[in-house]
Amino acid sequence: MFTATTLNRRSQRAQGVARAVFFLMTVTLVIPVLIIAGTLVVKGGPAISWEFLFSAPRDGMTAGGIFPALVGTVWLVAVALLASVPVGVAAALYLSEYAPDNLLTRTINLAIINLAGVPSIVHALFGVGAFVLFFNIGASILAASLTLAVMTLPVVIVATRESLQAVPQAFREACWNMGATRWQTIRKVVLPNSISGILTGVILEVSRTAGETAPIMFTGAAAFVAFLPNSVLDQTMAMSYHLYYIATQQTGVPEEIPFGVALVLISIVLLMNAISIGFRVYLRGLKKW
Amino acid sequence: MDRRDLAWYVDRVAQALVFVGGISAIIFILGIFVFVTKEGLDFVLGALDPGEFFTSIAWRPTSNNPTYGALALMVGTASVTGFAMLFSVPLSLGAALYIGEFATGKTREALKILVEMLAAIPSVVWGFVGMSIMNPLIIETFDVPVGLGVLNAGLILGLMAAPIMTTIAEDALKAVPDTYREAAEALGATRWEVIRRVVIPASKNGLLAAVLLGVGRGFGETMAVLMASGHAINLPTSPFDSVRALTATIAAELGDTVYGSNHYGALFTLGIFLFLVTFIINLTADVVVRGIRKK
Numbered sequence: 001m002f003t004a005t006t007l008n009r010r011s012q013r014a015q016g017v018a019r020a021v022f023f024l025m026t027v028t029l030v031i032p033v034l035i036i037a038g039t040l041v042v043k044g045g046p047a048i049s050w051e052f053l054f055s056a057p058r059d060g061m062t063a064g065g066i067f068p069a070l071v072g073t074v075w076l077v078a079v080a081l082l083a084s085v086p087v088g089v090a091a092a093l094y095l096s097e098y099a100p101d102n103l104l105t106r107t108i109n110l111a112i113i114n115l116a117g118v119p120s121i122v123h124a125l126f127g128v129g130a131f132v133l134f135f136n137i138g139a140s141i142l143a144a145s146l147t148l149a150v151m152t153l154p155v156v157i158v159a160t161r162e163s164l165q166a167v168p169q170a171f172r173e174a175c176w177n178m179g180a181t182r183w184q185t186i187r188k189v190v191l192p193n194s195i196s197g198i199l200t201g202v203i204l205e206v207s208r209t210a211g212e213t214a215p216i217m218f219t220g221a222a223a224f225v226a227f228l229p230n231s232v233l234d235q236t237m238a239m240s241y242h243l244y245y246i247a248t249q250q251t252g253v254p255e256e257i258p259f260g261v262a263l264v265l266i267s268i269v270l271l272m273n274a275i276s277i278g279f280r281v282y283l284r285g286l287k288k289w
Numbered sequence: 290m291d292r293r294d295l296a297w298y299v300d301r302v303a304q305a306l307v308f309v310g311g312i313s314a315i316i317f318i319l320g321i322f323v324f325v326t327k328e329g330l331d332f333v334l335g336a337l338d339p340g341e342f343f344t345s346i347a348w349r350p351t352s353n354n355p356t357y358g359a360l361a362l363m364v365g366t367a368s369v370t371g372f373a374m375l376f377s378v379p380l381s382l383g384a385a386l387y388i389g390e391f392a393t394g395k396t397r398e399a400l401k402i403l404v405e406m407l408a409a410i411p412s413v414v415w416g417f418v419g420m421s422i423m424n425p426l427i428i429e430t431f432d433v434p435v436g437l438g439v440l441n442a443g444l445i446l447g448l449m450a451a452p453i454m455t456t457i458a459e460d461a462l463k464a465v466p467d468t469y470r471e472a473a474e475a476l477g478a479t480r481w482e483v484i485r486r487v488v489i490p491a492s493k494n495g496l497l498a499a500v501l502l503g504v505g506r507g508f509g510e511t512m513a514v515l516m517a518s519g520h521a522i523n524l525p526t527s528p529f530d531s532v533r534a535l536t537a538t539i540a541a542e543l544g545d546t547v548y549g550s551n552h553y554g555a556l557f558t559l560g561i562f563l564f565l566v567t568f569i570i571n572l573t574a575d576v577v578v579r580g581i582r583k584k
Contacts, residue, residue: 015481019391025383026392029451030403036410036418090310098307110575111314117502117571118321118564119509120412121536125560128543129324150317157314181300211411214511214536218543240413247417248516255421262417266410273409277402 040263047260072236079145088156096164116154120214123151127219142232144220163197196283207272213240332554350552365532370507372443385458408452412512419517437519440528454503461495501574511536
């Protein structure tokens with residue numbers, strides 16, 4: 001019969017140690033999320049009220065609420081999504097359904113990695129040079145949103161491509177065998193089977209877009225705008241820039257206000273993420289293959 | 290025209306549109322290079338002194354006799370990113386190994402979600418955390434006058450870069466076929482032996498890519514570094530020294546420049562430099578990973 005040798009015992013012990021060490025490493029990484037969230041709730045919680053959420057800042061931002069910034073963030077995210085989702089989905093469709101394995105495809109993939117890797121402040125410079133100045137849109141929601149759209153494009157492309165590739169090849173082949181064109185196959189078979197994954201990616205993009213600061217600083221976000229935006233050509237306040245501004249540029253702001261802003265911002269972002277995650281888990285349960 | 294014809298035309302049009310979408314990433318990356326270069330070109334060809342730019346620490350764009358030495362900014366970026374990677378790389382790879390190879394069921398799901406949450410925290414919130422939570426904590430713990438510096442920004446940056454490294458590394462581990470693991474286990478290896486002798490060697494290209502992407506993330510981070518580093522032009526000699534990063538300099542100063550001025554051009558020149566460095570990092574990663582894969 002089997003008896004444990006010294007060697008067995010030693011490998012077992014090594015395994016136990018490795019497991020414990022890696023577990024501690026993981027915990028070290030995730031504990032700060034809980035600490036940060038906890039601190040923001042404790043320090044920012046008292047600032048949150050209906051008045052805080054639904055009124056404008058007053059007295060040089062030392063009092064009042066965040067309503068214009070909230071509305072501005074919604075505008076920025078909505079316009080950015082309108083611009084980036086169609087392009088991103090098209091790019092993913094090309095890569096997943098059409099692209100041959102050639103130099104062009106490799107270049108596209110490299111471009112996507114680079115687009116995701118370019119520093120956010122360089123995206124901001126691009127936004128200034130291209131949208132604000134060259135296309136003469138001026139500092140506005142449109143220019144800021146387009147900058148955000150370019151920056152978050154890889155998020156949509158990668159998520160969409162992944163969910164497209166999760167559709168089994170046999171589904172496509174079955175459809176082609178019925179005489180369908182490539183596009184008919186995509187529209188009737190591939191997209192319906194991957195739409196949920198695409199949506200998950202889009203929600204993730206919302207979360208990412210809502211939190212970005214650097215790309216909008218010089219392209220359309222303003223420290224204080226007395227009115228709510230009427231069109232995409234207005235400048236706007238935004239949650240992320242508002243937090244930066246009152247935390248660093250404005251003096252005499254009571255401590256709970258920036259904590260409150262940070263709490264609301266992080267709640268929006270984490271809520272979006274939670275929806276995206278929940279959606280993904282739910283869909284995994286529905287999967288038929 | 291019968292129905293089949295219509296479907297054929299629709300197919301062609303769809304293919305053309307999808308192709309345009311496909312090459313959009315290339316168009317945008319070229320666009321970024323062209324437009325950032327366009328705004329910085331006058332300065333690069335005119336007032337820029339490359340010797341000064343790369344070797345002087347005197348970044349005084351607003352003085353009467355302006356100088357544009359970016360060395361301190363480069364050192365600032367490098368020190369913060371380096372400090373961040375020092376603890377973030379081992380922790381992230383360890384976390385990837387635990388989540389990918391050891392954890393099961395609910396624990397695994399919970400940890401993955403927490404890592405995703407870590408990734409979701411916006412950089413401006415990280416910066417605010419650096420200023421308002423870490424800063425007093427560092428002052429108190431180490432009895433130093435200012436808590437904004439390499440240590441603060443490095444810790445923040447490390448935590449920010451960790452989720453990307455963890456996720457990509459875990460993907461790389463997942464990409465190792467289960468048959469490899471089963472073969473090793475059938476020979477009597479413990480799970481740790483399987484990981485050490487089979488999984489890690491088989492996934493090392495992916496792990497390397499993960500680390501490179503983490504470095505790129507740290508290098509390009511703007512708001513958190515701006516808010517947590519102290520933003521003082523300085524060659525750091527201790528982790529508590531304030532530094533200023535390349536990215537943060539652009540973010541802090543662009544709003545105050547006059548369009549077309551030398552200062553404006555100098556900030557776009559920093560942008561060109563940042564773009565080129567990240568481009569080279571990504572290109573290298575791609576080439577290295579491809580090379581390893583071939584072997």
